[in-house]
Amino acid sequence: MSILAKFSQLQQTYDQLGALQPNPFAVTFEQILSSTEGVIDGRRTILLGTNNYLGLTMDADCIAQSVQALQQQGTGTTGSRVANGSYASHRALEQDLAKFFQRQHCMVFSTGYQANLGMLSTLVGRGDHLILDADSHASIYDGARLGHAEVIRFRHSDPDDLYKRLRRLKDTPGSKLIVVEGIYSMLGDLAPLREIAQVKREMGAYLMVDEAHSMGVLGEHGRGLAEAAGVEADVDFIVGTFSKSLGSVGGFCVADIEGFNVLRVACRPYMFTASLPPSIIASTRQALRHLEADATLRARLTNNANHLYEGLRELGLQVGPHASPIVSVALEDQALAVRFWNALLHNGLYLNLALPPATPSNKPLLRASVSAAHSRRQIDRAIQLFGEVAVQLGVLGTGSGAPIAMVA
């Protein structure tokens, strides 16, 4: 029997998805025309599933900074910060991020995934407790598995359930770390962070917020949900990524805790991997400057997000619990979702298909992520296509436009 035999069922599922072509999990963009448009299968296509919230991937200043760093410092660092040394720009980016979040300390990682892997596997150890939201991102679950703490889950975005679980741990020794996300990546719902912070204060735990989808999106200054909810003082650790609003790749953690820097020699996903190339650091720093200086980016993003959310809701489609730059439409079954997704793509609209068990309810999702760079015309076109395909496939006519039920 082949070593891959255990994947036979997965292979079957994957092959079925490909029958209509292209396979939703193997899309190739032949060309990128702008931060909101590309070419797929020779067709000009609106990109509505790229997490490119501020549209900065094609920003001229970010590209110029990146090119300059590339020419002056080369293509890669060829080693880890700890073993092979940091470039000055790694430190500068850490200082920029610390300043932006008004924190003492920052550590930069090679991806957002690794930031979670690193922080979660290192902050808590044997005898400590990790308390995760049940709908946490894979990188959070994987970080939990890499470490040695006891891991328990609480019901998604349910502060009472969190309270119950901390109460059960009350007399148990060891540090307790609660982990939540600012905006959840599947339905675009926000964590009830004020209530969670209150539970944290009352029960005496540490709190980490993953602002991957909320940095540059929420808060008056774009610092994310912790800022928007007014609870930054209660949040001990913020992790995030450069791969969404900052348009590059990489991850980070900021904190005020004394002694933070010891993590640089304790955290394996920081120590044993190559650091980010200088060109990436340079564009990321420039993107952060734009994010700080230009609040109109956030305003445009919010406008676009509201417009798409309302448009799809008014059509009668099942959207998430509230408007955010992630707008998801739930469909009844997988075959229908795949056909819907294909029809949109063939008409020049790309977004993401998410299938259970990656989705929070048992339903497949068509997941859109809106950008500040989308034009009103592009969003209108997307709504129009959704409407046409929904009618063609018989999705509309019975729907009530009710929000997608969240996991109990």
Next chain:
Amino acid sequence: MTDSSENIRVDVIAALKKILPRPVAISGATHIVQDLGLDSLAIMNFMLEIEDRFDISIPLDRAADIATVDDLVLAIEALVKQEKA
């Protein structure tokens, strides 16, 4: 199996029967995933229900070792004892 584990087993089986679309015979040796055809979301919600019912939290590494109804019963019994201690 002790008296308390018998009671726990009755509760666990009742909770499983509640989420199954069709009546199925369940015993201590029944495999929760393989025999009952529950998907991962249903399993997660079932575990959250069980945790509430017994006022415990089952750590994920322990949950990973649970295959049969009796594995779950033993895990619950141990955690309930720990809670009371």
